[in-house]
Amino acid sequence: MLKFQRGSREAFEELFARYREPLYGFFRRRLASKDRAEDLAQETFLAVIRAVVRYEPRALVKTYLYGIALKLLAVERRKLSGNEPQIDEHHEPAEDGPQEQALWVRQALEKLDAGEREILMLREYEQLSYEEIAELLRLPVNTVRSRLFRSRMALKSFLEPKRKIQSRTRGAAEGEAQS
């Protein structure tokens, strides 16, 4: 980042190559529109370019980028303000394919408290440390830890029906195989 600040275009290209996919993933998991996710990932880098002269190496580049991404996400959510298509909570995926598993996870995550969900997702999908999450969300590290634990326990309980279906399906399959 400092190299880019000093004018190295190669440094930016390296930064772009390294964080483009993770940032796209960040927005994609939080927004319904794929195109908007792509746009906002791009917007994050544009914000980096615009603000490069003011950049101060106080935090890791990763934290800096996700900080911008979180702000853009907040703006986007304000714009949408309830118009975003929601996942159908009543629809229970019955099959055990990868698509259905993903849907189970999404539905379970939707049920979590928004703040706790954000912490859990930053930890699981963005692979941020407790300290990085604390810095991004301006929370004490211990709060992050306890909220993360709470959200994991809640998620576990939300995923229980899925586990039961899975074990039932597995049992039936084993029975068929034996007969």
Added chain:
Amino acid sequence: MITHNHPIEQEELMAYLDGELATNRAIAAAAHLEHCAECQELAADLRKLSQELMAWEVEELESAEGTPIAIKAALQDRPGKPRKTKTRLGWRILLTRRGLVWGGGTAVAVLLLMSFSISRLRVPEWNDKQMSELTRVKLATPIPQQEPTLHSGLIGANNGEAGKLQTEEEQEGSDRPGVPTVPMIARTAGLTLTTKEFDKTRAALEEILKRHNGYMGELKVSAPSDAGRTLTATLRIPAPQLEAAMAELKKLGRVEDESQGGEEVTQEYVDLQARLANGKHTEQRLTEILRTRTGKLQDVLKVELEIDRVRGEIEQMQAEKKELSKRVAFATLSTTVKEEYFARLQPTPPSTGSRFRNAAVDGYNTVVEGLIDVGLFLLSAGPSLLLWAAILFFPARWAWKKIQSRKRGDAEEETV
């Protein structure tokens, strides 16, 4: 579920699995996890949960290869220029809700500022508070650190671009306390040569100096009768050309001694620049005070004296900065060129007649010198000798007579 008897808490176990637990607690957690079935179950649940979350994968980017055009365009416009596309800019932004709020807010702020400035202009005299504010304005007034700038002159000198040296006036005029991005090194070198052809070497040295755009800082030539000539010079050569110039100089004779050194002055330069910026800022504030406020003559004189003092400090710092820049831009090469010394043959001794004549002249001179010395001694010591003789004459005569009479008495006794 886990009971309270466990030496580690559930959250700690989770942090341990996430690799976020302090070492001492992590050791305890690992030890406990080995034999606690409940905690093993929780750990398994947490691991499984993470695996389940990974089931939600996002589809790949459609345009994964290459940099998008918008980013390329933004890179062209950087740094910090607002993008002209995609966002609503210009006068239309004023028509939006946010534009109206911002526009209105700015207008109110400007009006408030103007009214405040007018009320300040009406203050007729300085009061004690204002004077104390003035006394607080010192050179130590902190200035917000501005964005780093590249000093092409100084850096260029280090990177082999002496021809692009930025003039000192330009640097001072910019008034931006920047941080050099490469170290600033003041280079020094020493070279001692011995040559047979002293005159040619000197001419060649001047030629090399001219070719490398250098100049002679100091020059001294000595020619003792019983030794070879010596040239001692301090050469100032553009730093990037020092190596090349030294290589050429070494060809002029036999190298007796060679040395090179470098002193990093980056910190010194940055400090000086910051102090200079502070000084200018202070001067500006004082001038502003003098311009905008009226007061007693005594107070005005105080401000003027303060401005004089600050200006003096600024000029001194500017001179220091100039000198420092020069030290970095031009390396100092101390050169000594010694001529190889050839001892001369003794000339033919003089004839015997000349030697007798010379001896006679020497004898005469010695006699005359001796007489002059005696005369001088008498003149200088005579008066004091006469004085002491006059003082001691009568006591000495009395003592003499006494001794003589005693001797005479003894002789008479012997005869009786």
